[in-house]
Amino acid sequence: MLTRWIQAGPSRLTPASRRYESSFSPISWLSKTFSPAPAEQEVARAKTTQEGKPQTPTAKPAKSTSIFAQVVPSQATPQPAKPLSSKYEVAFQKSTTAPFIISHRKLNKLGRQIAGKPIDYAILQMQFSNKRASSKIKDLLLEAKQRAVRLRKMDEPTLVVAEAWVSKRAKRSRKMVAQGRGHRGVRTKPSSSITVVLKEGKTVEQLKAEARKRKLSRIVSSAVTREDVPLRNVGSAWAW
Secondary structure (H helix, E strand, O other), X not given: OOOOOOXXXXXXXXXXXXXXXXXXXXXXXXXXXXXXXXXXHHHHHHHHHHHOOOOOOOOOOOOOOOXXXXXXXXXXXXXXXXXXXXXXXXXXXXXXOOOEEOOHHXXXXXXXXXXXXXXXXXXXXXHOOOOOOHHHHHXXXXXXXXXXXXXXXXXXXXXXXXXXXXXXXXXXXXXXXXXXXXXXXXXXXXXXXXXXXXXXXXXXXHHHHHHHHHHHHHOOOOOOOOOOOOXXXXXXXXXX
């Protein structure tokens, strides 16, 4: 079995000449260049020791390099912060039903029935309505009322259905309809949804008081007092 022995031979690189070696050291140069300078007090103390005359050096306040220390404080009195301007300054609660199969024309009639009414009155109308969609609108009003009271912190007695509108939806029901003589057709049913917006308005008692005041303001009489009772048994023609 043949084996090879690797032995270290003489190197071909010539050794670096150290005949003209310099005493310059980069590390010592860096330490001398970037070392912190002695403080002014130490320099003054060294001078006094050399001269033999002790002196009390005056300490100068250290200058701060912070950008915050260079800012001159303003002498003006602080002003209160301005409130954020927003177009949604009035609290409201918006709720929408899921799309269900109904004509938007039929659903719009129910929307007109509850628009502008107090929330309890609108729920009462949907409770005794014979329409098929009235139950879903009733559930929508109950949910919107709870959200307005709990989340929006709105006053429950003053809640009013400020807006109610109907939207058409893309979901449609298609059904194959058999016809005579081997014909057939496709019956398509539309789908719609209703959206309500609750806001804080006036109670029923306030509305009645305003209506009474408005009717009394229309009465013009030359007498000192005037009864505010309605007229009874009014004839259809002049009495004279």
